[in-house]
Amino acid sequence: ARGVRRCEASLASDYTKASEVADLDWENLGFGIVQTDYMYIAKCGQDGNFSEGEMIPFGPIALNPSSGVLNYGQGLFEGLKAYRTTDDSILLFRPEENALRMRTGAERMCMPAPSVEQFVDAVKQTVLTNKRWVPPTGKGSLYIRPLLMGSGAVLGLAPAPEYTFIIFVSPVGNYFKEGLAPINLIVEDKFHRATPGGTGSVKTIGNYASVLMAQKIAKEKGYSDVLYLDAVHKKYLEEVSSCNIFVVKGNVISTPAVKGTILPGITRKSIIDVALSKGFQVEERLVSVDELLEADEVFCTGTAVVVSPGRICWQQRSWYRVSAAIYFIDKPADGPGRRLARLDCATELGVIKCSSS
Ligand code: COI
DSSP, X not given: OHHHHXXXXXXXXXXXXXXXXXXXXXXXXXXXXXXXXXXXXXXXXXXXXXXXXXXXXXXXXXXXXXXXXXXXXXXXXXXXXXXXXXXXXXXXXXXXXXXXXXXHXXXXXXXXXXXXXHHHXXXXXXXXXXXXGSOOTTSOEEEEEEEEEEOSBOSSSSOOSOEEEEEEEEEEOOSSTXXXXXXXXXXXXXXXXXXXXXXXXXXXXXXXXXXXXXXXHHXXXXXXXXXXXXXXXXXXXXXXXXXXXXXXXXXXXXXXXXXXXXXXXXXXXXXXHHHHHTTOEEXXXXXXXXXXXXXXXXXXXXXXXXXXXXXXXXXXXXXXXXXOOOSSOOOOSSSSSOOOOOOSTTOOSSEEEOOOO
16 A cells, blocks of 8 residues: 555655546536545544555455444544645535534534644645546546544443554536526424534534434425534524535625534635625525515525525425526626626636645
8 A cells, every 4th residue: 555655656756646537427416425536544542643555456344333423422523525626626615614613523422533734734745646537628537535433442432442444436417407507405403413502603513414314304294415504593594404504695795604503614604704805795594484585685605515606495485586697797788687607627726736845
């Protein structure tokens, strides 16, 4: 496995050029797992230090049946993307943000976490050794999935004695089958995603298993996903199972404040930065579900969903006219409405080249 890195290193000193592309149906990428070549793995024992890490062939891992992650859900994941530019460079979007978020989540879950430097370096190695799987420009992106788990054996409830940090990748297209068309969301008033004092603000694996039931019911009714309300007042918007939510009214863009029950999304933060820089007023606050009735537009943000316009159904009422036409928020040079553009790698916000240097 160590040979993988040596072999890569000898290929070229400039890792940013990556013209070789795998043989895949790039026109029909959805959001499913495609087996790629390599994955990164590093371990951390009782001393709290992670091993250097190495690239190994992508495939199953051995886990003790008594591991902390399998028994008590001591695990976190991240999601970020790499893009291929027209000149065949490979770009990453704000990977340090994911590294920092993993560190915050690890603290909450009583786990050691890799340093920001190790995380970003590991992401780069994983992308570069799998660079033929980065879709051609405009056809999608390489989704990067870092995982941190309690892999050591426990029986009584306690932090695991050993941790494993893995990164695997898969080329992806649109997350929702709707593609760029508005997704249909239903406001959920029975199930809640998170409670105050819980783990809603960290990317622990259990947050995602717990929404599967609501999502399944919604999908059976023809909706794309579920929009959760707060568990205390059952009135304020929280987030969608897989992404954050924004509500637009005139020049004001509102989104639920990050107060412990919603995920501090990196795309969320980026959209706020872009919106402010374009002269929109952005409010991070309690957003009541009633405000959907008045909204001009609603959209969701996330690494997987990017920015998806939404249409919302609430309390059996018919669809509200809340579809968004925002991609990369911008004011039109001319004409009404907002200009559509894509939040791909084109943004100047924190894009770094996937270079090893
Ligand atoms: C992401 O957007 O990267 C996520 O982690 C959401 C996941 C449900 C695909």
